[in-house]
Amino acid sequence: MVDFSRVQKELQECNKDINVSGISVNPKSDNLSNLIGTITGPVGTPYEGGTFKIDIDLPGGYPFEPPKMKFATKVWHPNISSQSGAICLDILKDQWSPALTIKTALLSIQALLSAPAPDDPQDAVVAQQYLKDYQTFANTARYWTESFAKTSSAGVEEKVGKLAEMGFPEALVRTTLEAVGGDENLALEKLLSG
Amino acid sequence: MDVISNSKDANKKKRVNRSAKLKQSKLDVRREQWLSQVKNKGSKEENKGGVGAKVPVSDMHEGNEGGRGVAIAKLVISAVGEENENEGLLMSDWDSPSNSPTSNMSCSLASNMSNRSVINFAGSSCRSSTSSSGGCGCFYSDMTEEDDGDDGCLDDWEAIADALAAEDVKNECENKTDENENENGVEMSFESETERVKEGVVEDREKVNCRAWRPDDAYRPQGLPNLLKQNSFPMNSDRHYGGGTVWGFKNVGMSLAPLTCPICCEDLDLTDSSFLPCPCGYRLCLFCYKRIFEDNGRCPGCRKQYEQPDQGNANAALKLARSYSMIPRR
The missing domain is CATH 3.30.40 (Herpes Virus-1)
Incomplete structure (x- = not known):
């Protein structure tokens, strides 16, 4: 049975300084064992400007057992599965401590976004790309952020539609957009130059 | 010979309160037990004074059935010789608060007599009881003038015996503590605290007649431990651990x-x-x-x-x- 008094308190604490931390936790259903956390992409990384949703599942033994967390938003990151959103982070597994909270776990995930550990990957393809061709990795990650983690800006489909209207083939527009990280103007320049 | 006869007279006076005295000597024995324990540890400090009066005092304690009051009476009389009536009053006073610290009695002596050897003695015994209160001399000389009746003595004795009984329990607690950790400093400070509490008990009989220093008492010394804290301190040592x-x-x-x-x-x-x-x-x-x-x-x-x-x-x-x-x- 989840210790709901603690979860309740954690939610209150976390949502107090939501503007400062950029981290919020909200119940998904009314039983408080399914939560949705959101973190912002760290500044200076390919994830900057994105808002990432994280599925939180509290096991019965919480806080003595770690919360189960995975990305609900697609992320291009060596330690996060690009397919399932599973997170490879020690404090969510054997290094969990009951002194940690949902908020500190989310903060750790945010730190993981700015400091990937490709030597201990969750997604081998992404890790390979990170090690061999960082620039491509960064572009892809930016594109994914742009495509999946930004709710306010125009969607990728909209940009593809715009560029396709200019006369470029749609498949080329997609790959170009992905290569430059989703930036419409950069993609246009690249399409024009080559 | 004068000395002996004088002390015998003094003893006769005291036998008026025979039953009280028997109990009192019991209390004295108990008190001496823990005092000697303390002295073993604190002896270095005491000997710094260089007066050397402490050793004979403790010797007399062991030899004398009456305990402290009589022992001091003998010593003082041998030093001073014939004395006026005032001294008789003093003697009756010693009889009653013989449970009270040596330092107080000798301070009162010092305030009444100007004999140098007595003053020396007072100084040394002040040190031996590790009492740190300064104003006790005047206070006890006041009390001496007032207190000359036998009934007063008895009341006195009861009040002090109660206080002492309570403190014996505390001392047992303290001994337990010592077994656990042999910290000299802790013990010494504890002892000086109990001394001060005793003074408080004695003076209180004079004023309120039922309790020790009240927290709002203007005469309450600054160094006195907080009574509220002490009350919350468990008195029986059974469940007490360190x-x-x-x-x-x-x-x-x-x-x-x-x-x-x-x-x-x-x-x-x-x-x-x-x-x-x-x-x-x-x-x-x-x-x-x-x-x-x-x-x-x-x-x-x-x-x-x-x-x-x-x-x-x-x-x-x-x-x-x-x-x-x-x-x-x-």
Whole structure:
């Protein structure tokens, strides 16, 4: 049975300084064992400007057992599965401590976004790309952020539609957009130059 | 020969209160037991004075059936010789508060007589009882003038015996503490505290006739330990585990402990807040500790393995916590 008094308190604490931390936790259903956390992409990384949703599942033994967390938003990151959103982070597994909270776990995930550990990957393809061709990795990650983690800006489909209207083939527009990280103007320049 | 006859006279006077005196000598023996224990430890400090009067005093204590009051009477008489009536009053006074510290009596002597040897003696015995109160001399000389009736003596004796009985219990507690930890400083300060409490008891009989210093008493010395604290201190030693340690532990623990358990967010009770399972200082309630200990047994604060409670300091902390938790419920 989840210790709901603690979860309740954690939610209150976390949502107090939501503007400062950029981290919020909200119940998904009314039983408080399914939560949705959101973190912002760290500044200076390919994830900057994105808002990432994280599925939180509290096991019965919480806080003595770690919360189960995975990305609900697609992320291009060596330690996060690009397919399932599973997170490879020690404090969510054997290094969990009951002194940690949902908020500190989310903060750790945010730190993981700015400091990937490709030597201990969750997604081998992404890790390979990170090690061999960082620039491509960064572009892809930016594109994914742009495509999946930004709710306010125009969607990728909209940009593809715009560029396709200019006369470029749609498949080329997609790959170009992905290569430059989703930036419409950069993609246009690249399409024009080559 | 004069000396002996004088002291015999004094003894006759005292035998008026024979029954009181018997009890009193019992009390004296008990008091001497723990005083000699203290002296063994504090003797270095006392000998610094260089007067050397302490050793004969204690010798006489052992030899004399009457105890302190008589011993001092003999010493003073041998030094001064024939005295006026005032001294007789003094003697009757000594008889009654012979449970009170030596320093007080000799201070009163010093204020009444100007004989140099007596003053020396007063100085040395002041040191020997490790009393630090300065104003006791005038106070006791006042009391001497007032107090000359036998009935007064008896009341006196009852009040002091009560106080002393209570203190004997305390001393037992203290002895237990000493067995646990041989800290000289702690003991000495404890003793001076009890001395001061005794003064308080004596003076109080004069004023209120029922209690020690009241907290709002203007005459209450600054150095007197807080009576409220003392009252909350358990008086019977059965459930008592290392009195001084618990006291100190309480002060440290209360100031540092969080109000709620960081794991389960429940309020920490006094047992929990004095519970320190890990050297890193991370505190949690006993329920969460048990849960963690049965699981992986690592401290949530530093991830180090908790020590086994059988030999480790966790158990000691538990014991401390338990004994301490008894205190506020009294």
